[in-house]
Amino acid sequence: MRALYPGSFDPLTLGHLDLIERSARLFDSLEVAVLQNPSKIPAFPLEQRLEQIRLATAHLPGVSVGSFDGLTVEYARHCNAQVILRGLRALSDFEFELQIAHTNHSLAPLVETLFLATSVQHSFLSSSVVREVARFGGDVRHMVPPGVAEDLSRLFNRGS
Ligand code: ADP
Numbered sequence: 488m489r490a491l492y493p494g495s496f497d498p499l500t501l502g503h504l505d506l507i508e509r510s511a512r513l514f515d516s517l518e519v520a521v522l523q524n525p526s527k528i529p530a531f532p533l534e535q536r537l538e539q540i541r542l543a544t545a546h547l548p549g550v551s552v553g554s555f556d557g558l559t560v561e562y563a564r565h566c567n568a569q570v571i572l573r574g575l576r577a578l579s580d581f582e583f584e585l586q587i588a589h590t591n592h593s594l595a596p597l598v599e600t601l602f603l604a605t606s607v608q609h610s611f612l613s614s615s616v617v618r619e620v621a622r623f624g625g626d627v628r629h630m631v632p633p634g635v636a637e638d639l640s641r642l643f644n645r646g647s
Pocket of ligand 1 (some may be wrong): 523
């Protein structure tokens with residue numbers, strides 16, 4: 488079975504990576520896909536986010552990296568994924584994720600959304616928290632893969 492893990496990944500965190508590593512063991516193959524969201528101006532350009540994910544997942548056979556715009560279910564069909572994977576950190580994620588899952592189900596009933604509970608040690612992590620900490624010069628090395636930590640320190644002009 489093939490799964491699609493869509494997200495903004497702006498940037499990739501250790502929480503995302505944990506989810507990727509765990510789901511890579513569950514599925515035959517996994518596509519991690521960066522959504523190009525026209526209503527959000529990203530901190531990192533698409534190509535850089537793709538490179539961050541490629542670098543961090545290079546050790547995982549069966550994991551591919553891509554990008555898409557438009558409907559997630561269309562992209563799931565396009566890459567032959569039967570499952571859309573999302574992570575749940577806290578109750579606050581639940582309502583939004585449920586709404587998206589129901590919408591996607593109404594558009595493509597054969598594509599199932601599966602949720603994985605975030606590992607406890609990553610449940611406080613989000614890309615926006617990471618960006619805020621890095622912006623003010625805080626250490627983010629326990630929150631993101633090494634390549635992303637370097638990109639963040641370059642972005643906020645503190646050397647690497
Ligand atoms: P989006 O903008 O689509 O929410 P994100 O890049 O923020 O994209 O997140 C993509 C997916 O990863 C979502 O399902 C989100 O719940 C999940 N996720 C975000 N942070 C973590 C984390 N710390 N641990 C596990 N999953 C996470």
